[in-house]
Every structure is written in structure tokens, then in C-alpha cells.
Amino acid sequence: MLCISRFYSYTPPQRMKVELLHIHKHFGSVHANDDVSLVAEAGTIHGLLGENGAGKSTLVKMLSGFISRDAGEVKLDGKSINVHAPVDAIREGVGMLHQDPMDFPPLSVLENFVAGRQNAGLALNTRAAARELKDLASQFNFSLDPNAPVQELTVGERQQLEMLRLLALGTRVLILDEPTTGISAMQKTQLFAALRQLARQGKTVIFVSHKLEDVEALCDEVTVLRRGKLIGTQKIPCPASTLVAMMFGRELAAPVKPHTATGDVALDLRDAVISTNTYDLQIGALTVQRGEVIGLAGLEGSGQQEFLLACAGVDKLSHGRICIGSKDMTHKSYGDFLDAGVCYVPADRMRDGLIAGFTIREHVALRASHHRIFIDLSDSLKVAEQAIDTFNIRGKPETKVERLSGGNQQRTQLALMPDPLSVIFMEHPTRGLDIESTIWVWKQLIARCQAGCAILFASSDLDEIMQYSDRVIVFSGGRVSQPIRATDLNVDTLGQMIGGKF
Amino acid sequence: MTATTRTDMRAPASPLVWRISAIVISILLLGLIILVSGESPLAVIDAMIGGAFGTPDKIGRVVNTLTVLLLCSAGLVFTFNAGLYNLGIEGQITFGAIAATLALRLFGAVLPGPIAIALCIIFGAIGGMLWGLLAGVLKVHGRISEIFAGLGLNFVAQALAIYLIFGPWKRAGVASTSGTEPFNDTLWLGAFGTTEATPVGVALALIATIATIVIVRRTHYGLRLRAVGRNPRASFVLGIPASRQMLSAFALCGILAGVGGALQVSGNFHRLIPTISGSLGYLGLLVVMLVNFDPLWVLPVAFFFSALNVGSLQLPLVLEKVDSSLSGVIQGMLVLAALIGRGFAEINVKQ
Numbered sequence: 001m002l003c004i005s006r007f008y009s010y011t012p013p014q015r016m017k018v019e020l021l022h023i024h025k026h027f028g029s030v031h032a033n034d035d036v037s038l039v040a041e042a043g044t045i046h047g048l049l050g051e052n053g054a055g056k057s058t059l060v061k062m063l064s065g066f067i068s069r070d071a072g073e074v075k076l077d078g079k080s081i082n083v084h085a086p087v088d089a090i091r092e093g094v095g096m097l098h099q100d101p102m103d104f105p106p107l108s109v110l111e112n113f114v115a116g117r118q119n120a121g122l123a124l125n126t127r128a129a130a131r132e133l134k135d136l137a138s139q140f141n142f143s144l145d146p147n148a149p150v151q152e153l154t155v156g157e158r159q160q161l162e163m164l165r166l167l168a169l170g171t172r173v174l175i176l177d178e179p180t181t182g183i184s185a186m187q188k189t190q191l192f193a194a195l196r197q198l199a200r201q202g203k204t205v206i207f208v209s210h211k212l213e214d215v216e217a218l219c220d221e222v223t224v225l226r227r228g229k230l231i232g233t234q235k236i237p238c239p240a241s242t243l244v245a246m247m248f249g250r251e252l253a254a255p256v257k258p259h260t261a262t263g264d265v266a267l268d269l270r271d272a273v274i275s276t277n278t279y280d281l282q283i284g285a286l287t288v289q290r291g292e293v294i295g296l297a298g299l300e301g302s303g304q305q306e307f308l309l310a311c312a313g314v315d316k317l318s319h320g321r322i323c324i325g326s327k328d329m330t331h332k333s334y335g336d337f338l339d340a341g342v343c344y345v346p347a348d349r350m351r352d353g354l355i356a357g358f359t360i361r362e363h364v365a366l367r368a369s370h371h372r373i374f375i376d377l378s379d380s381l382k383v384a385e386q387a388i389d390t391f392n393i394r395g396k397p398e399t400k401v402e403r404l405s406g407g408n409q410q411r412t413q414l415a416l417m418p419d420p421l422s423v424i425f426m427e428h429p430t431r432g433l434d435i436e437s438t439i440w441v442w443k444q445l446i447a448r449c450q451a452g453c454a455i456l457f458a459s460s461d462l463d464e465i466m467q468y469s470d471r472v473i474v475f476s477g478g479r480v481s482q483p484i485r486a487t488d489l490n491v492d493t494l495g496q497m498i499g500g501k502f
Numbered sequence: 503m504t505a506t507t508r509t510d511m512r513a514p515a516s517p518l519v520w521r522i523s524a525i526v527i528s529i530l531l532l533g534l535i536i537l538v539s540g541e542s543p544l545a546v547i548d549a550m551i552g553g554a555f556g557t558p559d560k561i562g563r564v565v566n567t568l569t570v571l572l573l574c575s576a577g578l579v580f581t582f583n584a585g586l587y588n589l590g591i592e593g594q595i596t597f598g599a600i601a602a603t604l605a606l607r608l609f610g611a612v613l614p615g616p617i618a619i620a621l622c623i624i625f626g627a628i629g630g631m632l633w634g635l636l637a638g639v640l641k642v643h644g645r646i647s648e649i650f651a652g653l654g655l656n657f658v659a660q661a662l663a664i665y666l667i668f669g670p671w672k673r674a675g676v677a678s679t680s681g682t683e684p685f686n687d688t689l690w691l692g693a694f695g696t697t698e699a700t701p702v703g704v705a706l707a708l709i710a711t712i713a714t715i716v717i718v719r720r721t722h723y724g725l726r727l728r729a730v731g732r733n734p735r736a737s738f739v740l741g742i743p744a745s746r747q748m749l750s751a752f753a754l755c756g757i758l759a760g761v762g763g764a765l766q767v768s769g770n771f772h773r774l775i776p777t778i779s780g781s782l783g784y785l786g787l788l789v790v791m792l793v794n795f796d797p798l799w800v801l802p803v804a805f806f807f808s809a810l811n812v813g814s815l816q817l818p819l820v821l822e823k824v825d826s827s828l829s830g831v832i833q834g835m836l837v838l839a840a841l842i843g844r845g846f847a848e849i850n851v852k853q
């Protein structure tokens with residue numbers, strides 16, 4: 001009975017306005033939030049929109065107490081507050097639903113539901129808690145078996161559980177970080193209905209997303225961030241192109257790439273299906289010519305990475321046929337792809353591309369012949385010195401790669417690419433680089449194209465896509481567009497395609 | 503370029519400071535522990551040195567311990583560099599020893615002594631390799647953590663040894679924990695003079711150590727192994743198949759541990775006993791962790807640990823208030839200090 005009385009003895013939820021004012025946050029040299037403000041009125045659903053890395057999660061994590069801010073003010077109901085830990089935020093009535101639900105998979109639904117209660121006493125009143133869970137769940141038409149272990153639940157169900165748990169703790173401001181990733185269409189409908197109901201009850205919902213369609217369908221108002229800066233706030237509904245322009249910047253750069261395509265086939269995909277966690281991407285037919293550059297545009301996480309990984313042979317196609325040059329590579333191992341002259345350059349350099357603790361010279365030696373037994377020290381030193389010289393890396397052969405700056409790590413990745421290559425698959429070739437380095441990197445890449453190599457690259461920088469691609473493929477909501485000539489694109493068409501209209 | 507040079511020069515200094523201070527603090531703490539238990543640290547050091555190097559016989563025992571410890575440590579350098587915690591090394595020694603005993607039982611009576619001994623060492627190597635590969639297959643293909651797979655296999659090997667000692671291979675008359683019937687002395691590995699130390703063992707251990715240094719630091723195989731250990735994902739993207747590297751590391755470690763087991767049988771105990779590994783596999787884990795997986799430092803540290811092990815045996819005979827388990831305390835403290843020092847150094851670098 002204790003739990004029930006606790007829940008029902010709440011005063012009707014107060015309406016709580018959320019104000020984040022002039023927030024700053026640095027991570028090392030990165031200014032993740034630069035003078036960002038967000039005001040969410042009580043009883044509304046407020047969207048927070050931006051590309052991955054725009055600083056959305058950083059901002060809301062400062063509201064929910066997961067990280068601390070460097071400067072700025074947080075106000076709830078006009079009262080300035082300081083939260084140092086999630087428990088403080090929950091006491092203030094702020095709860096956050098994370099992208100990956102923060103639950104205890106081996107425990108049951110009910111046990112998870114009661115986790116995190118302060119002053120709950122030693123004994124667990126199972127029956128009362130079960131009743132409370134059932135009542136709350138029925139309010140939102142969720143059906144959760146209290147005794148099921150959480151590890152057997154889908155992400156959507158775990159989300160529902162986490163939401164109920166936070167509400168039972170007295171949450172009046174609910175933050176959801178990318179909640180529609182990895183849940184089914186029906187669960188999404190349920191989630192949106194529940195959020196609307198919460199808003200009607202007077203609660204404040206902050207909905208963090210990089211998906212235009214979700215924000216358009218759900219939110220009353222949206223705040224857009226780009227590269228850590230506040231771009232603006234917009235009432236919904238509004239045209240998708242307005243939001244795309246806010247997310248990516250208004251003016252697109254003009255193409256600068258010389259013509260290098262030769263007409264010979266470098267990559268050929270037929271009836272390909274590539275499965276990601278959320279989607280099955282279907283590509284009917286795609287032929288890339290030698291010397292050609294294909295830009296992959298779209299909101300991050302729309303399947304570009306999985307597409308590149310499957311084309312590079314790191315992962316397998318679920319279905320279909322892939323040829324590199326004239327060779328049929330379907331069902332071949334990644335080693336065979338490497339032998340065929342494929343190179344994959346990942347976005348997360350220190351996780352997927354380089355080996356922390358290894359020096360530049362050791363990376364060079366690692367790339368050298370696998371048929372020799374002993375490492376040729378003087379040779380690897382010489383090659384490393386040459387690479388450092390040619391690629392202008394600010395480091396020495398014996399510098400460990402984690403000590404290099406991001407730009408120099410990228411230069412190292414480029415320097416390590418074998419020569420010659422037939423196709424390069426790259427993610428964000430110039431992320432984190434200054435303009436000068438960006439231009440320099442693309443000069444190197446275009447030189448590769450002139451030698452007959454094809455490049456497919458994903459980028460969240462539309463300028464980069466426009467400037468350096470011959471053709472552009474747009475990824476949106478699980479669909480892949482036909483390749484379109486960069487010269488035929490403008491901000492409106494591209495914006496609409498990214499928004500899913502093609 | 504000046505900026506880079508400065509960073510390079512400054513960078514390695516701070517971790518070293520952290521590590522050295524951690525070890526100094528642990529030595530001071532050890533002194534304190536000895537003082538609290540009512541003994542003088544100097545007397546303990548003196549007794550330990552006497553216990554380890556006082557007579558040729560004692561030196562021989564240190565050398566014998568060192569031989570097996572070096573083999574195990576050399577093997578563990580491979581698995582640690584591949585990013586694996588091969589806790590199954592004890593089982594690999596034990597199974598190697600069982601295989602070696604089998605060889606001596608099979609061939610001891612029918613073949614000349616030296617050939618039987620050679621076969622005994624080869625059998626040991628194969629036995630250890632199989633036991634290592636078993637853990638490796640469970641890890642690579644069964645997705646079982648090598649720590650648990652290894653610990654499980656340790657119990658299995660141990661149980662097998664006990665079963666053999668009390669069952670099929672029991673002494674004529676009565677089975678006993680003191681092991682199987684000792685082998686005829688023609689099957690004993692030749693020793694230096696009257697000591698227990700064996701030249702063949704020493705040679706094998708030194709060759710293994712040097713080969714390990716060369717392979718890990720100077721060959722493409724070693725480089726790939728270290729790459730897989732540091733970042734399996736990036737290694738895969740760069741075209742290095744992680745599973746093959748891991749299996750080979752398990753196999754190499756098993757071979758060296760198995761040879762160690764064979765030396766315990768033919769050179770040290772001259773029979774199979776239930777505690778044939780002498781926990782030298784676990785000690786090897788400490789040695790390799792203490793040297794931060796760098797094979798160059800294995801020899802001095804393994805020597806120090808062997809001397810500690812043997813030297814502490816007679817501590818309770820010389821001094822009233824300390825026990826032979828002090829060597830374990832010392833070894834544990836040093837390794838903990840080294841790990842803490844490394845941890846602080848890393849935190850420091852990140853900040």
C-alpha cells in the first residue's frame with residue numbers, strides 16, 4: 001500500500017516551464033555548446049533538432065544532471081536550479097530517457113520499475129508496485145508483463161518501461177533522446193500518443209531527434225542546433241526545407257571537382273539489400289565509374305555507414321550481387337575485397353581506423369607486406385618519413401597516433417591507404433579539419449580519382465557533398481535515392497530529398 | 503615541428519614518474535607491514551637473500567623455478583599482447599605435465615633415456631598447446647571469455663591429474679597425494695652438479711625468452727598480434743584476421759607452458775604430483791603484468807620473483823614473526839602498485 005499511496009498522494013502535476021539560458025560546454029578543445037538557449041513551455045512538446053554532433057544530447061544531459069555545464073543558467077518554473085547528478089534532477093522533477101534505455105536487463109520489469117526510488121524503505125511491496133505499474137501502463141495502453149526479464153523486451157518496450165518508471169518517480173519534465181531509433185512503427189505511434197497525453201496533462205516534453213519527420217509529426221515547437229550553436233526556434237508546422245536549411249546552412253557551395261570519370265566500371269551493385277538495425281536498404285542497381293566521386297547525403301544514421309561497410313566487404317550484403325571492377329565479389333571475404341583494391345576509411349579514427357598505442361611507423365609496418373617474417377625497420381622508418389613529408393603530418397615516425405590531432409590522424413589514415421586502389425569508401429573525410437586541411441585532403445583524393453580510383457563518401461556537410469561529388473545519393477528513412485548529378489541539385493531539392501521526398 | 507618535439511619529450515616522462523612512485527610507495531608499505539608484524543625489514547631482506555642464494559642447492563632451486571616461470575611468462579607475453587587474459591595457463595602447464603608423464607611411461611622403458619626425455623618435452627609442448635587451443639576455440643568460436651574458459655579448464659586439468667595419480671597411474675600398493683611412482687633416474691633431466699637446476703631447462707627457457715622478445719618486437723607476426731590486442735576492430739579493418747592471431751597466441755602460450763610442465767615432471771619432481779604447476783602460471787601472470795607485457799623486462803622480474811619465492815621458504819625458520827607467505831604479499835603488492843601506477847599515468851595523460 002505504501003507505494004500506491006506514494007503515487008496517488010502526489011499533488012496534481014505542477015506545470016513546469018524549462019529554461020536553459022546561455023549554456024556553454026567544452027569537451028577539451030571542442031565547444032560542444034556555444035551560448036545555447038532553449039525555452040520549453042509547460043504543456044508542450046518541444047523538439048531539439050540537429051545533426052549528430054550538433055550538441056543536442058550535451059544540452060539535455062546538462063538539464064538531467066548527467067554532465068555539468070561550464071557556464072549558463074538552468075531555470076525550472078522561473079527558479080534557477082543547480083543539478084549535479086541525475087538524482088538531483090529527478091528530485092526536481094526532470095527525468096531523461098536515454099537512447100539506450102538505462103535499465104538492468106537481467107532483472108524483471110517490476111524490479112526495474114521500482115529501481116531508483118529514494119526513501120522506499122527496505123522491504124519491497126511487490127503487489128502494490130505491480131498494481132501501480134499496471135495502472136500507469138493502462139493509462140498509455142502499454143502492455144508490459146511485470147515478471148518478464150527486461151533483456152527479453154524490445155527496445156520499444158524497454159523505453160515504455162523506463163518512461164513509466166520516471167513518471168512514477170514524479171517526473172514533470174520528460175526528456176527523450178532519439179527515442180524513435182530502433183523501435184517499431186507501432187511502438188512509435190504508441191510513444192507519440194503517450195507523449196501527447198503527457199503534454200495535455202501539463203507536463204513538459206523535450207524531444208531530441210535528428211529526424212525531421214518525427215519532429216514535424218509530434219512537436220509544437222522546435223529548437224535547431226548546428227555545430228554546437230543555436231540556429232533558432234521555429235513553430236511547427238513549418239516547411240521541411242526551412243528546417244533542413246536551419247540544420248545544414250542556407251547557401252550551398254558550387255561544385256569544384258574536375259571531371260575524372262572514365263566510363264569503366266569500378267563498382268556495380270544489383271538488387272542489393274543491406275540490413276541495418278532499423279531498415280532494409282534496397283538498391284536496385286548502382287554503377288559507379290572509375291574516377292568518379294559519389295557523395296552520400298542524408299541525416300546521419302540513415303544507413304550510409306552500413307552501405308559503405310557492405311560495399312567495402314567489411315559486412316555482408318543481405319541479398320544481391322556486388323562487383324568490384326569486373327570481379328564478382330558477392331560472398332567473398334573482406335580479405336578478398338582488400339586484394340581487389342578496396343579501402344574503407346572510417347569516421348571514428350581511433351575506434352575503427354588506427355591503433356592507439358602504435359606509432360606512425362608501426363602503422364606503416366602493419367600495412368607492409370604480410371609475407372615477410374621480420375619487420376624491415378629502416379624501410380618502415382623511411383616510408384613513414386616519406387608519408388609524414390608528403391601528407392604534411394605534424395608528427396614523427398615514432399609519435400603514437402593518439403597523440404596526433406584529429407586532422408593529423410586523418411592525414412595518417414590517408415597516408416596509410418595502399419596505392420593503387422580501385423574503390424575508396426570514406427566516412428566524413430574532413431570532419432574536424434580546418435578549411436585549409438579540407439582543401440588539401442580533397443586535392444589528394446582527386447589525384448587518386450585521376451589515377452582511376454572511384455570514391456564513395458558519406459558526409460553530413462552538404463557543402464562538401466556539393467563541392468566534390470560527381471553524383472549524389474540521398475539516404476532518408478530507410479530509402480536510398482537514385483544517384484543525381486551534383487550540378488542538377490540545389491538546396492531546395494536536396495532539402496526535400498533529405499526530408500524523404502523522392 | 504618544434505611544438506611536436508616538445509610534446510614528444512614531455513609525454514613519456516609523466517607515466518614513468520607515476521609508475522616509479524607507485525613502486526616506491528609499495529616498497530615503503532611493505533616495510534611498514536614487516537615492522538608492524540614485529541620484524542626488521544633489513545633482517546627479512548637478509549634472510550630472504552640467504553634463503554635464495556645461501557648454498558648452491560638453493561641457487562639451483564631458484565634457477566629451476568626461474569626456468570618454468572620464464573617459459574610461462576614468455577608464453578603469456580603472446581596472449582597478453584593479443585589482448586587475452588590467459589588465466590588457463592595453469593591448466594596448460596598441468597596438461598603438458600600429464601602428456602609428458604604419459605610419454606615417459608610409454609617410452610621410458612623401451613627407448614634410450616635422452617630420446618624418451620626429448621619425447622617427454624615434445625609431448626608436454628603438444629599437450630599444453632591442445633589445452634591452450636581449447637581455451638582459444640571456446641573464446642573465438644564459442645564467445646566464452648578466455649578468463650572463465652581458462653579457469654574452468656584449469657579445474658578440469660587439475661582433476662584429471664588427481665584422477666590419474668589416484669587411479670590408473672597410482673603407486674604400486676597405495677595411492678598418495680605425493681604423486682605417482684618417481685621415474686627411474688635415467689629419465690631425469692641432467693642437472694648441474696648436485697643441484698636441481700637442469701642445463702636443458704635453462705637453455706630452453708632462455709631461448710624461449712629471447713625468441714619471444716624477437717618475435718613480439720621485431721616480426722610482422724608480433725606486430726599484428728599487438729595490433730589485434732590493442733584494437734581488434736581497427737586491425738580487422740586494416741586486414742588482420744583477429745581470430746587467427748588469437749588462436750596462434752593461445753597455441754604458442756600453451757606450447758611454452760606445456761614445456762614448463764614437462765620440465766616440472768622430468769627435471770624437478772621426477773613424477774607427476776597433484777600440484778605440478780606450483781602456481782607458477784599465476785606467478786607468470788603477475789610477472790607479465792608487472793612488466794606491462796614488454797618481453798624485454800621479463801627476465802629480470804622473473805628472476806626477482808623466483809628468488810622471492812625460494813628465499814621466503816625458510817623465512818619462518820630464521821625469523822619468528824614472519825611467514826613464507828610474505829613473498830606472495832610482496833609480489834601482489836608490487837603488481838598492484840604497478841597497475842595503479844599505470845592507471846594513474848593513463849588518467850593523467852587523458853587530462
